[in-house]
Amino acid sequence: MIVLNGVGKTYPGGFQALRDVSLTIDAGELVGVVGPSGSGKSTMLHLIGALDLPTKGTVTIAGTDVSRLPDRRLSALRGRTVGFVFQQFHLAAGVPAVDNVADGLLYAGVRLRERRRRATSTLERLGLGDRLDHRPHELSGGEKQRVAIARAVVGDPPVLLADEPTGNLDSTSGAEVMRLLRDLHSTGTTVVVITHDRDLAAGLHRLVHVHDGQVVA
Amino acid sequence: MTAPSRLSPADAFRVGAAGLRARPLRVFLSALGIAIGIAAMVCVVGIASSSRESLNRQLAALGTNLLRVSPGHTLHGDQSHLPEESVAMIGRIGPVLSVTATGTLTTANVYRSDRVPPGETGNLTVMAARTDLLGTVGASVANGTWLNAATARYPAVVLGASAAKRLGVVRATPDVKVWLGGQWFTVVGVLRPVVLAPELDFAALVGWHAATSTLRFDGYPTTVYTRTRDDAVLAVKAVLGATANPENPNEVDVSRPSDALAAKQATDMALTGLLLGLGAVALLVGGVGVANTMVISVLERRAEIGLRRSLGATRGHVGIQFLTESLLLSAFGGAGGALLGIAVTGAYSSYQGWPTVVPAWAGAGGVAATMVIGCCAGIYPAWRAAHLSPTEALATP
Numbered sequence: 001m002i003v004l005n006g007v008g009k010t011y012p013g014g015f016q017a018l019r020d021v022s023l024t025i026d027a028g029e030l031v032g033v034v035g036p037s038g039s040g041k042s043t044m045l046h047l048i049g050a051l052d053l054p055t056k057g058t059v060t061i062a063g064t065d066v067s068r069l070p071d072r073r074l075s076a077l078r079g080r081t082v083g084f085v086f087q088q089f090h091l092a093a094g095v096p097a098v099d100n101v102a103d104g105l106l107y108a109g110v111r112l113r114e115r116r117r118r119a120t121s122t123l124e125r126l127g128l129g130d131r132l133d134h135r136p137h138e139l140s141g142g143e144k145q146r147v148a149i150a151r152a153v154v155g156d157p158p159v160l161l162a163d164e165p166t167g168n169l170d171s172t173s174g175a176e177v178m179r180l181l182r183d184l185h186s187t188g189t190t191v192v193v194i195t196h197d198r199d200l201a202a203g204l205h206r207l208v209h210v211h212d213g214q215v216v217a
Numbered sequence: 218m219t220a221p222s223r224l225s226p227a228d229a230f231r232v233g234a235a236g237l238r239a240r241p242l243r244v245f246l247s248a249l250g251i252a253i254g255i256a257a258m259v260c261v262v263g264i265a266s267s268s269r270e271s272l273n274r275q276l277a278a279l280g281t282n283l284l285r286v287s288p289g290h291t292l293h294g295d296q297s298h299l300p301e302e303s304v305a306m307i308g309r310i311g312p313v314l315s316v317t318a319t320g321t322l323t324t325a326n327v328y329r330s331d332r333v334p335p336g337e338t339g340n341l342t343v344m345a346a347r348t349d350l351l352g353t354v355g356a357s358v359a360n361g362t363w364l365n366a367a368t369a370r371y372p373a374v375v376l377g378a379s380a381a382k383r384l385g386v387v388r389a390t391p392d393v394k395v396w397l398g399g400q401w402f403t404v405v406g407v408l409r410p411v412v413l414a415p416e417l418d419f420a421a422l423v424g425w426h427a428a429t430s431t432l433r434f435d436g437y438p439t440t441v442y443t444r445t446r447d448d449a450v451l452a453v454k455a456v457l458g459a460t461a462n463p464e465n466p467n468e469v470d471v472s473r474p475s476d477a478l479a480a481k482q483a484t485d486m487a488l489t490g491l492l493l494g495l496g497a498v499a500l501l502v503g504g505v506g507v508a509n510t511m512v513i514s515v516l517e518r519r520a521e522i523g524l525r526r527s528l529g530a531t532r533g534h535v536g537i538q539f540l541t542e543s544l545l546l547s548a549f550g551g552a553g554g555a556l557l558g559i560a561v562t563g564a565y566s567s568y569q570g571w572p573t574v575v576p577a578w579a580g581a582g583g584v585a586a587t588m589v590i591g592c593c594a595g596i597y598p599a600w601r602a603a604h605l606s607p608t609e610a611l612a613t614p
């Protein structure tokens with residue numbers, strides 16, 4: 001599903017965030033990317049999610065080499081193939097949960113009514129059926145992250161990327177979010193989770209250790 | 218092969234409007250900047266056209282067939298005078314419907330009472346008037362009566378509107394007298410303002426006979442007013458000089474008061490142009506305000522931009538979102554400004570007693586101007602937003 005081949009990323013200014021990483025993630029895997037701060041985890045996630053392009057090597061997502069794509073195709077690939085979950089949730093303030101989730105389909109050419117319908121059913125599937133009209137400030141941290149996950153998966157992307165999804169949550173909410181990610185994995189979604197929480201990482205099928213911009217194990 | 222990302226126009230509108238809804242106060246203030254500029258321009262145009270419309274209606278009611286003859290200067294630059302017979306001679310021109318005259322008295326002044334020092338004339342003139350003056354110049358009496366064959370022989374005076382005000386006369390009653398040429402004259406009437414002959418507003422009008430017999434008036438008319446048939450105004454105007462003073466036709470000034478009014482209106486256009494320029498400056502400042510708001514908005518919403526990029530938005534979609542926001546912001550200001558401008562025009566013209574006229578092109582031009590401004594103000598911020606790298610945008614908390 002995702003193939004990194006000899007990938008390096010050097011930022012303007014000369015900082016080498018990744019050097020010569022090769023990694024293959026198959027469809028249906030549940031992978032954890034672990035490593036200390038500044039090890040290059042986030043850069044790797046950005047490359048896997050086509051948010052950024054490598055300066056060296058190739059990234060192939062669902063069979064497409066992303067480095068050759070124009071912005072239009074790259075954005076489409078990102079929107080349809082990959083769902084993102086962020087540590088800070090990034091929910092629009094003052095907007096009901098259902099509309100926040102519906103925004104996940106905004107750029108997919110789906111009509112508003114259909115977007116809302118699918119957002120509602122996704123929220124219900126994730127156990128948030130009674131939170132449809134709640135605004136972000138009326139939700140707990142765990143609920144916010146579950147709404148953000150709903151937004152990421154409302155378009156049924158084959159890959160879900162989570163960047164420290166439990167970083168801002170207490171352990172109970174964190175466990176709940178992880179259970180949700182595992183559930184999504186069990187329905188066939190490829191899930192990649194970045195974390196530096198060792199307990200959390202222990203529950204994942206496969207761990208990729210990143211250190212100083214290289215995959216160590 | 219994945220299907221391309223899309224953003225329908227309705228969704229672009231929705232997303233742009235949502236951005237505005239999140240910051241109502243800032244939106245209101247920056248829209249206000251645009252609104253003030255548009256309101257100023259709509260007002261200037263609206264008030265100018267209302268005043269022109271009012272004048273046109275007035276002229277249509279008063280007629281444009283009044284001609285005015287007055288003595289000019291001799292070749293040596295001295296003040297000339299019209300012959301006494303000029304009124305009768307003008308009356309014999311075929312298409313002339315009526316003719317009348319006034320004569321300014323240089324020998325007499327009018328005062329509120331005999332206690333007023335002689336120098337303080339209040340810039341009022343004493344004129345001898347023929348009894349048929351009113352109909353020809355289109356004047357009417359506000360209160361009291363006009364001079365008639367009887368009162369024209371006695372110390373009776375009719376005051377112009379401004380003259381009455383300056384002399385403290387509110388109503389003409391038998392016991393109201395003014396000190397005129399060294400004797401008391403009874404005020405028998407007060408005129409309404411005369412649009413086509415504003416010089417009468419500052420005049421104290423006495424009978425021709427009274428003027429010659431008691432005020433040492435020389436009897437020469439200083440202004441002859443004549444109404445002609447509408448189709449012959451120019452022809453009559455051409456022969457008036459030679460008719461009024463056959464000996465020295467070059468010493469006669471002929472004018473058409475309605476033309477003078479229209480010309481005065483035209484000079485007002487220069488002022489209108491200046492005010493329009495000021496409005497345009499206000500509009501420009503408003504546009505800068507919108508640009509500023511949009512730049513700040515892009516800076517504040519980097520995370521949102523990053524999120525949208527991760528949801529599949531192309532650079533173009535992000536750019537369109539911010540451009541739409543900028544356009545909506547200035548359209549909001551433009552619409553508010555146009556309404557405000559119309560309201561102010563309406564209030565001012567009803568205060569002036571004019572009809573309210575705001576030309577359609579002023580409103581349409583205002584809206585078009587705001588669209589152009591919104592576009593210009595939004596282009597740079599939209600470009601900045603579009604070219605923000607998604608990872609950099611997401612890195613900001």
